[in-house]
Amino acid sequence: MSARILDGKALAARRRAALATRVAALQFRPGLCVVRVGDDPASGVYVRNKDRAAREAGFSSETLQLPENTTEAELLAVVKRLNGDASVDGILVQLPLPGHIRTEAVLDAIDPAKDVDGFHPVNQGALMLNRPGLVPCTPRGVMLLLEEAGVSPKGARAVVVGRSTIVGRPVSTLLLNADATVTTAHSRTRDLAAECRRAEILVAAVGRAGIIRGDWIAPGATVIDVGINRGADGKLVGDVAYAEALPHAGAITPVPGGVGPMTIACLLENTLEAALARRAG
Ligand SMILES: Nc1nc(=O)c2c([nH]1)NC[C@@H]1CN(c3ccc(C(=O)N[C@@H](CCC(=O)O)C(=O)O)cc3)C=[N+]21
Numbered sequence: 001m002s003a004r005i006l007d008g009k010a011l012a013a014r015r016r017a018a019l020a021t022r023v024a025a026l027q028f029r030p031g032l033c034v035v036r037v038g039d040d041p042a043s044g045v046y047v048r049n050k051d052r053a054a055r056e057a058g059f060s061s062e063t064l065q066l067p068e069n070t071t072e073a074e075l076l077a078v079v080k081r082l083n084g085d086a087s088v089d090g091i092l093v094q095l096p097l098p099g100h101i102r103t104e105a106v107l108d109a110i111d112p113a114k115d116v117d118g119f120h121p122v123n124q125g126a127l128m129l130n131r132p133g134l135v136p137c138t139p140r141g142v143m144l145l146l147e148e149a150g151v152s153p154k155g156a157r158a159v160v161v162g163r164s165t166i167v168g169r170p171v172s173t174l175l176l177n178a179d180a181t182v183t184t185a186h187s188r189t190r191d192l193a194a195e196c197r198r199a200e201i202l203v204a205a206v207g208r209a210g211i212i213r214g215d216w217i218a219p220g221a222t223v224i225d226v227g228i229n230r231g232a233d234g235k236l237v238g239d240v241a242y243a244e245a246l247p248h249a250g251a252i253t254p255v256p257g258g259v260g261p262m263t264i265a266c267l268l269e270n271t272l273e274a275a276l277a278r279r280a281g
Pocket residue numbers: 042043045046049092093094095096117137138228236255256257258259260261263264
């Protein structure tokens with residue numbers, strides 16, 4: 001038996017096509033602005049793919065490329081200008097930022113109504129309280145892939161490996177809000193293999209190639225691999241040892257072509273949502 005492959009690339013393409021139809025019917029173009037400081041390689045692929053996807057869906061998309069030596073004060077001034085720019089519906093500041101800039105200070109400065117990453121404390125707090133708000137893109141993509149797989153979180157044992165504020169924690173919260181029984185495992189978890197083996201839904205968001213081994217996966221489990229790591233041969237690989245996992249999992253997302261494209265589709269959905277909410281007043 002071999003796992004069903006959850007095609008995130010195809011699902012993302014369908015969602016972007018649906019978005020394009022909705023955007024074409026609007027009286028305005030939703031505007032996304034991405035701010036990139038320096039050229040961290042982790043951001044490169046994302047910025048290029050996002051820009052193309054945004055334009056194809058009828059959004060206006062702009063990337064402000066600032067030099068590596070931009071000061072925190074200068075970046076805050078850019079964010080404030082975008083907060084006040086009525087043509088900008090969504091603001092995304094690419095992470096990671098250079099070490100001399102405090103990430104929290106920058107994220108806190110983004111207008112929560114334009115925070116299409118969903119990283120602002122107001123939006124993260126809303127998520128924790130299960131109230132309406134902008135939800136982080138990758139975690140939303142994870143939930144949509146589960147839905148696509150026909151897997152209901154309700155009552156299910158879910159294990160999320162990773163506790164980052166941008167993926168692990170919000171994924172755990174979304175699963176909890178969807179009535180899963182959630183374990184958040186991390187680098188200090190005593191027996192990671194044992195925790196993973198209990199999972200009916202396993203979400204890997206660690207950022208280390210292949211650390212989740214095939215025999216950590218319960219028979220028939222649904223595996224969502226959030227990791228996008230560069231392997232020794234330069235190819236993209238996930239956090240899950242994919243070939244090993246195939247005979248164990250019931251369904252699994254590939255890397256590339258799984259969660260990554262969904263992140264971009266959800267970013268555009270968040271941008272439309274922010275645009276409609278702001279323009280409704
Ligand atoms: N403020 C902020 N928000 C982010 O969401 C954010 C960020 N900063 N910094 C960088 C990371 C990285 N990230 C990716 C999203 C999609 C793909 C993606 O589309 N990957 C495709 C294609 C990869 C390829 O072909 O090279 C795939 O996995 O199939 C990759 C990486 C978002 N990030």
